[in-house]
Amino acid sequence: MPSASRRVLTGLxxxxxxxxxxxxxxxxxxxxILSAGIVVLNFAVLSTSWNFVGGxxxxxxxxxxxxxxxxxxxxxxxxxxxxxxxxxxxxxxxxLVAALAVPxxxxxxxxxxxxxxxxxxxxxxxxxxxxxxxxxxxxxSRGLVVPRPFPGLLRPEHHRVFYYLFAALLALALLAWWLxxxxxxxxxxxxxxxxxxxxxxxxxxxxxxxxxxxVISAGFTALAGGLYALWFGDLDPVFQxxxxxxxxxVLMALLGGVRNLFGPFTGALIVGVALEYFKGRFGNTPxxxxxxxxxxxxxxxxxxxxxxxxxxxxxxxxxRNQQSSIREVTAAELRDEREREGAGR
Amino acid sequence: xxxxxxVFQSVILGLLLGGLYALLAAGLTxxxxxxxxxxxxxxxxxxxxxxLAWWSHERLGTDPLLSMIVTVPLFFGAGVxxxxxxxxxxxxxxxxxxxxLLTFAVALIIEGLLGYAFTGTQRRIQLSYGSASIGLFGARxxxxxxxxxxxxxxxxxxxxxxxxxxxxxxxxxxxxxHGDAARLVGxxxxxxxxxxxGLGLATAAVGGTALxxxxxxxxxxxxxxxxxxxxxxxxxxxxxxxxxxAAAVLLGLMQSLLQIPMGTxxxxxxxxxxxxxxxxFRPQGFFGGRLAQRF
Numbered sequence: 001m002p003s004a005s006r007r008v009l010t011g012l013x014x015x016x017x018x019x020x021x022x023x024x025x026x027x028x029x030x031x032x033i034l035s036a037g038i039v040v041l042n043f044a045v046l047s048t049s050w051n052f053v054g055g056x057x058x059x060x061x062x063x064x065x066x067x068x069x070x071x072x073x074x075x076x077x078x079x080x081x082x083x084x085x086x087x088x089x090x091x092x093x094x095x096l097v098a099a100l101a102v103p104x105x106x107x108x109x110x111x112x113x114x115x116x117x118x119x120x121x122x123x124x125x126x127x128x129x130x131x132x133x134x135x136x137x138x139x140x141s142r143g144l145v146v147p148r149p150f151p152g153l154l155r156p157e158h159h160r161v162f163y164y165l166f167a168a169l170l171a172l173a174l175l176a177w178w179l180x181x182x183x184x185x186x187x188x189x190x191x192x193x194x195x196x197x198x199x200x201x202x203x204x205x206x207x208x209x210x211x212x213x214x215v216i217s218a219g220f221t222a223l224a225g226g227l228y229a230l231w232f233g234d235l236d237p238v239f240q241x242x243x244x245x246x247x248x249x250v251l252m253a254l255l256g257g258v259r260n261l262f263g264p265f266t267g268a269l270i271v272g273v274a275l276e277y278f279k280g281r282f283g284n285t286p287x288x289x290x291x292x293x294x295x296x297x298x299x300x301x302x303x304x305x306x307x308x309x310x311x312x313x314x315x316x317x318x319x320r321n322q323q324s325s326i327r328e329v330t331a332a333e334l335r336d337e338r339e340r341e342g343a344g345r
Numbered sequence: 346x347x348x349x350x351x352v353f354q355s356v357i358l359g360l361l362l363g364g365l366y367a368l369l370a371a372g373l374t375x376x377x378x379x380x381x382x383x384x385x386x387x388x389x390x391x392x393x394x395x396x397l398a399w400w401s402h403e404r405l406g407t408d409p410l411l412s413m414i415v416t417v418p419l420f421f422g423a424g425v426x427x428x429x430x431x432x433x434x435x436x437x438x439x440x441x442x443x444x445x446l447l448t449f450a451v452a453l454i455i456e457g458l459l460g461y462a463f464t465g466t467q468r469r470i471q472l473s474y475g476s477a478s479i480g481l482f483g484a485r486x487x488x489x490x491x492x493x494x495x496x497x498x499x500x501x502x503x504x505x506x507x508x509x510x511x512x513x514x515x516x517x518x519x520x521x522x523h524g525d526a527a528r529l530v531g532x533x534x535x536x537x538x539x540x541x542x543g544l545g546l547a548t549a550a551v552g553g554t555a556l557x558x559x560x561x562x563x564x565x566x567x568x569x570x571x572x573x574x575x576x577x578x579x580x581x582x583x584x585x586x587x588x589x590x591a592a593a594v595l596l597g598l599m600q601s602l603l604q605i606p607m608g609t610x611x612x613x614x615x616x617x618x619x620x621x622x623x624x625x626f627r628p629q630g631f632f633g634g635r636l637a638q639r640f
Contacts, residue, residue, distance in 0.1 A: 132610075
């Protein structure tokens, strides 16, 4: 595809997407749907933040839910204990979590694959333990109430404001991902994903790169967590430090496609809507766990690259006959083509 | 300063607990050794076995230990099928990461189905010998804890003999040490891996039954076990069965001793402290484990 028309198409697509996201609040029939939209956007931000580590370096973290929880609790405690203004607290909490991510990352990123996943799970479990037991500071299982940033607003208006805040944060996260994707830094990260030993041998400072991107990811995750705390107004350790949250983020990113800018967003749209549906459909029964588990299993078994690449492949296959320009082919495709030609002769 | 008797009691209980931990973690090291798979669902299978023991006791009035006649072969078969039908179909290059997610999905499904079948109510087996205890040099030890420890010793001893004395064990160890070389000398590593997985899940059946004897169980309990078990296999060195056993006993002992000054909840943190200390100072694990650093 010529690059000019491609650029126009991309621009049009982006504009359509932005219009769709921004017009949702005025289309939403009631505040409940609007709040569901916020939940989905929150998931989209978290999943995109997760994808800084997961997509670029291939390190799968199941512990990002804990970083969001830390952001939420940090924001809440800074507002209630230190008396900071809400959004300043949110930013400070994100910086603190990013700072905390340095030692965590140094310990966790020294080991690869399996051990890293284990550490990320341990992170969630230990924080859950601490925040439940340390009730004097965190409120424990009784929960922690976060004062609202706009006390004068009615509930629907409150939802609307936070919807746009989440949309802005999503745009910021996507922009950061896109910038890294095109940078030399991003190239180094992707080299780590493909073959860490070779990347290191070629002079990529792998530990520093991994650590930097982990800290960026933690910062964005904490921002989203803090914003969620300000919106929702009530924190409970069981939900803030849940492995399930981390699992949802991974599921969303994988389902959409971790190598695509909009992969996690697409995944969040699908999984987020599905989660709301399961909750409504199965109510309080634990069957929503079964449904989530089945969905995750199916994605891992049959669509590990995600929906966007699968759709892209389909699109290419449909257009194949009309295509005349030079295109990339794999060795396998080339061989198939030769064989077909050989058979036709 | 706690009294000598209390410390002695804690040491005994810690050793018994460590033995049980060793049994529960043995399966995890097997899976990791054979296929580099981190099996998140292991503790979910433990809880499943515990529920089956509770259910057979509740429904049929049999001793919970008898449920193993059914659960051990059942879990063995499930393990073989799980490896052959699902894990072996994942791409080798991303196997470790994807297997984490796949086993996570299985854990969620088990938790959800347990919650659906038995509700979230906490369950506990009422045994005639449940409150019995014996005295040993002034320490009181509950009989059920001794039975659980005995099960662990028997199961781990059986596993050890199987690994060292049988042709299958020889093939399994060869597969763990060097899969390609094992294939070269004519071992059907796929089949061995399947049976190895079955073996791992069979230990989960035994461990879950041991657990059911004196724990209150509920569907989401498996999250509570994942952390300590994962910490044990990392401290022990991923893939090393003796390393995991040593780490299990040591950590069980430390947890039990720390409960005196810190209380049960905070004593739990020893597992995570040990995990982070291991990664910071000796990522390949403190006992054995040549594999860990690369995975």
